[in-house]
Amino acid sequence: MFEITRYESERRVLASGALAVGLALMAAMFLAIAPDIISQVDLEAYAEALPPAFSNAFDIAAMGTVEGFLATELYQFGWVILLGLYLAYSAAGLIAGDVERDRMDLLLANPVSRRRVVVEKFLSLLLPILVVNVVVGAVVYAGAALVGEPLAPVDVVAVHALSVPYLLTCAAIGLLLSVLARRESVAQRGAAGVVFGLFMLETLLTGTDYEPLARLSPTWYYDPMAILVESSYDLVGAALLLVAAAALVALSARRFTRMDVR
Amino acid sequence: MPAIETGKLTKYYGDTLGVEDLSLTVESGEVFGFLGPNGAGKTTTIRTLLGLQAPTSGTARVLGHDVTDERELIEARKRIGYLPSDPGFDDSVTGRRLLDYYASLRGDTRSEELLERFTPPLDRKVGEYSRGNRQMLAIVLAFMHDPDLVVMDEPTSGLDPLKQEQFLAFLESERERGKTLFFSSHILGEVQKVCDRVGIVRDGRLVELEDVRTLLDRSGKVVRVRVAGTPTLGAFDGPDVHDLQVSGTAESDGGSEDTGDYGDHDDHGDQDGATDTTAFSFTYTGGFGPLLRRLLEFDVQDLTVEDAPLEDVFMRFYGASGDAPAEISGDASTTGTPADATATTGGDRTRGGGAADTGGDA
Numbered sequence: 001m002f003e004i005t006r007y008e009s010e011r012r013v014l015a016s017g018a019l020a021v022g023l024a025l026m027a028a029m030f031l032a033i034a035p036d037i038i039s040q041v042d043l044e045a046y047a048e049a050l051p052p053a054f055s056n057a058f059d060i061a062a063m064g065t066v067e068g069f070l071a072t073e074l075y076q077f078g079w080v081i082l083l084g085l086y087l088a089y090s091a092a093g094l095i096a097g098d099v100e101r102d103r104m105d106l107l108l109a110n111p112v113s114r115r116r117v118v119v120e121k122f123l124s125l126l127l128p129i130l131v132v133n134v135v136v137g138a139v140v141y142a143g144a145a146l147v148g149e150p151l152a153p154v155d156v157v158a159v160h161a162l163s164v165p166y167l168l169t170c171a172a173i174g175l176l177l178s179v180l181a182r183r184e185s186v187a188q189r190g191a192a193g194v195v196f197g198l199f200m201l202e203t204l205l206t207g208t209d210y211e212p213l214a215r216l217s218p219t220w221y222y223d224p225m226a227i228l229v230e231s232s233y234d235l236v237g238a239a240l241l242l243v244a245a246a247a248l249v250a251l252s253a254r255r256f257t258r259m260d261v262r
Numbered sequence: 263m264p265a266i267e268t269g270k271l272t273k274y275y276g277d278t279l280g281v282e283d284l285s286l287t288v289e290s291g292e293v294f295g296f297l298g299p300n301g302a303g304k305t306t307t308i309r310t311l312l313g314l315q316a317p318t319s320g321t322a323r324v325l326g327h328d329v330t331d332e333r334e335l336i337e338a339r340k341r342i343g344y345l346p347s348d349p350g351f352d353d354s355v356t357g358r359r360l361l362d363y364y365a366s367l368r369g370d371t372r373s374e375e376l377l378e379r380f381t382p383p384l385d386r387k388v389g390e391y392s393r394g395n396r397q398m399l400a401i402v403l404a405f406m407h408d409p410d411l412v413v414m415d416e417p418t419s420g421l422d423p424l425k426q427e428q429f430l431a432f433l434e435s436e437r438e439r440g441k442t443l444f445f446s447s448h449i450l451g452e453v454q455k456v457c458d459r460v461g462i463v464r465d466g467r468l469v470e471l472e473d474v475r476t477l478l479d480r481s482g483k484v485v486r487v488r489v490a491g492t493p494t495l496g497a498f499d500g501p502d503v504h505d506l507q508v509s510g511t512a513e514s515d516g517g518s519e520d521t522g523d524y525g526d527h528d529d530h531g532d533q534d535g536a537t538d539t540t541a542f543s544f545t546y547t548g549g550f551g552p553l554l555r556r557l558l559e560f561d562v563q564d565l566t567v568e569d570a571p572l573e574d575v576f577m578r579f580y581g582a583s584g585d586a587p588a589e590i591s592g593d594a595s596t597t598g599t600p601a602d603a604t605a606t607t608g609g610d611r612t613r614g615g616g617a618a619d620t621g622g623d624a
Contacts, residue, residue: 003366011354102350105314106403109344110367111336257332260315262275 004107004117008094008124016128019086020135027074027136031143034069066149067228070140071159075224079163081199083132084170084218085192087125091174092191094121095256097184104261118175118253125171133160152231159227162234165241166222170195172248173218179256218244263326265290265411265442266311271320273306279466280306283320286461286471288444290410293437295457295474296446303466304446305347308415311444312344325411340368343409345445347416349400353389357382357399364403373406379432380425393420401429405436412436414445418452430456454478481570482547490561492540498556502548509541539563545570 095118098104107117137160144151174191181187195218202217214220221237266288273280281303288294298304309315311324313335322329327338351360361373361384377384380398382391391399397420404412418426433443433456447453453460454474462470470477482504495508546553546567557565 003363007359007363007366010359011352098350102346102348103352104350105309105312105344105346106349106351106364106400108314109312109339109342110364111339112367113332113336258316260275262309262315 002120002123004112004120005123008121009127012090012124012127016131019083019128020132023074023078023083023132023136024139026078027070027140028143030070030073031066031140031147031149034066035147035149038064038066038069065229066144066147067151067155068225070144070151071225071228074140075159075163075228079224080166080219080222081196083129083163083167084195084199087129087167087171088174088177088191088195089188090128091122091125091171092178092181092187093184094118094125094175095178095252096181096187097178099261100182100184108261114257115253118179118256119249122171122175122249122252125168129164129167129171133163136160151228155228155231158231158233159224162222162227162238163224165238165245166218168245169218169241169248172245172252175252176248176255179252179259263290264288264323265292265325266294266444267321267323268307268311269321271307271310271322272318273310273315274318279303281310281463281466284463284466284468285320286468288442288459290442291437291440292459293433293443293457294445295453295460296444296463297448297450297453297460298446298463299448302463304463305415306466307463308413308444308446311413312342313339340407341410343404343407343412345400345404345412345414345417347419349396349403351388351391351396351399354387356387357384357391357395360388360399361402361406365406369407371406371408373402376402376405379428394422394425397421398425409441411442411444414443416447416449417445418447418449426452478569480547482545483567484543484570485546485553486541486543486564486566487557487560487562488539488541488564489557490539490563493560495542497560498542498544500548500552500556502546502552504545504547506542506544509543 095104098107108114137156141151141153141156173194174187177187177191177194178184181190198217199219202214202219205211205214206220218241221234221241223234223237226232226234264287266286268287269285271284272282284303284307296304296307306315310317311322311329313329313332316330324335325338325341327334329335329338355363361370364370365373380401382395382399382402388396388399397417401417404414418429421429430452436443437456443456445457457474459471459473460477461468472480482502487498495506498506541564553567
């Protein structure tokens with residue numbers, strides 16, 4: 001078991017490392033400038049100058065603390081949007097890419113079930129998710145202490161740990177598109193589009209009469225701001241995300257088991 | 263238990279026909295050649311046999327397992343090797359990593375031995391491989407777990423001629439080890455060399471299923487004979503003679519009037535007496551006795567009798583429905599031959615005749 005996951009993960013080592021380094025640098029930069037920004041810029045005035053939807057999306061007013069600043073700049077942007085899109089995009093290539101380049105034929109000539117192929121390939125995405133979270137989590141915690149604005153360790157752990165179900169859900173959306181679209185590029189663009197669209201849906205509908213619709217978006221269930229600023233952890237939301245991810249993977253496996261590979 | 267058994271196997275892609283009503287049985291230990299031009303349905307059949315796609319209707323069993331039942335299929339795959347025509351690999355990994363990966367999924371009992379025959383540069387990334395090296399890697403992967411049945415889709419494509427020969431010799435030795443080999447091809451020479459039996463598929467349907475020997479017997483012999491004097495074409499004509507042609511003479515003074523194709527019943531083909539020997543070529547499907555008796559009537563200077571190349575046999579299956587390759591009609595017109603000269607045999611022709619044709623039309 002897990003030979004496919006092992007092989008696929010190995011192929012992601014380099015990309016995962018690069019991603020972790022990039023995001024760690026971004027985190028370090030934000031931490032370096034955070035104290036200055038907080039003391040010099042009148043963020044409340046800045047927030048009032050922006051359209052309500054935008055200031056709502058990035059919770060500008062809460063940026064007055066290091067926690068709020070990191071939640072907005074690093075986690076809201078780097079995790080919710082950037083990593084979410086990256087995982088959806090990567091997952092979208094898992095099946096469609098192999099089918100399109102005739103690699104799936106060779107893989108399926110082995111005594112493996114299609115369900116196993118789908119599940120194990122999906123699990124290989126745990127590597128970038130875990131590497132990035134561990135590396136950047138450590139950098140954020142150490143960096144904050146270094147600039148004299150120490151963070152609560154539990155909050156740092158929580159903001160990273162609770163991002164895992166969110167990122168798995170984004171990946172599962174990509175996976176589903178990977179078994180639905182015939183071409184890899186279509187699946188990838190589609191997956192990125194869906195994940196970003198869901199983010200926009202939540203951003204635009206939150207606080208309106210259509211707020212229940214916003215709950216369709218995975219971003220609804222992962223709120224770095226609440227975790228870091230209020231130490232409020234949405235464990236039910238995380239559980240729901242895991243269930244949704246599992247359901248999407250199961251649906252993808254079912255679809256892949258029944259489709260023609262050509 | 264047959265290695266492969268299909269019953270009225272049909273596969274449509276939407277409205278497009280892949281294969282239709284394909285029924286064939288490949289016995290265990292047999293080398294089966296699956297012939298047909300590109301687009302005839304060979305790959306569709308292979309992909310259906312491997313369970314990569316579900317049949318629209320009909321049945322298919324490999325090594326006794328139903329290919330539409332995934333659990334059975336997985337059981338079968340433990341003993342099946344698959345060699346595609348253009349194998350898809352991850353370009354970013356080395357050949358050795360792929361070998362290890364596949365070993366972990368299907369087992370490895372003989373890759374070391376195979377790597378003595380087939381030598382892809384394992385420590386280089388697959389993306390840097392030549393076409394031939396990719397194919398060699400695929401060969402090792404297909405045979406490394408010592409499967410009982412190996413399904414190959416145009417396996418020699420991409421191999422240089424020397425490696426092709428090596429590969430065919432390897433298949434020969436696998437046959438002797440009792441393995442069942444099923445391979446598609448449009449190269450008839452290789453099929454002729456290694457196959458016990460062939461199926462010819464065309465437009466998604468199996469048009470012929472024969473052992474190679476019968477096919478060759480039925481297709482007859484190519485006879486090339488050079489005799490003294492200038493006998494007419496009628497001298498060799500007969501019910502078992504097809505595609506009769508007279509070709510160049512050895513000591514012609516003019517050299518321009520001595521080419522020509524003649525119809526089977528064309529009796530006015532006298533040459534002008536300037537030549538001393540005349541060469542004839544034809545495909546002969548009768549017994550040897552009558553042929554030899556006929557030949558003895560002449561002063562035979564040179565004679566070759568050989569199996570008709572499978573290419574010609576193949577042509578007959580294609581020519582049968584009237585879509586004979588264009589070059590044949592082209593030959594006829596350039597030499598001013600009566601239209602029925604070659605049409606009677608459905609378009610198959612010998613190379614000897616073709617070579618003569620060029621003399622008058624350069």
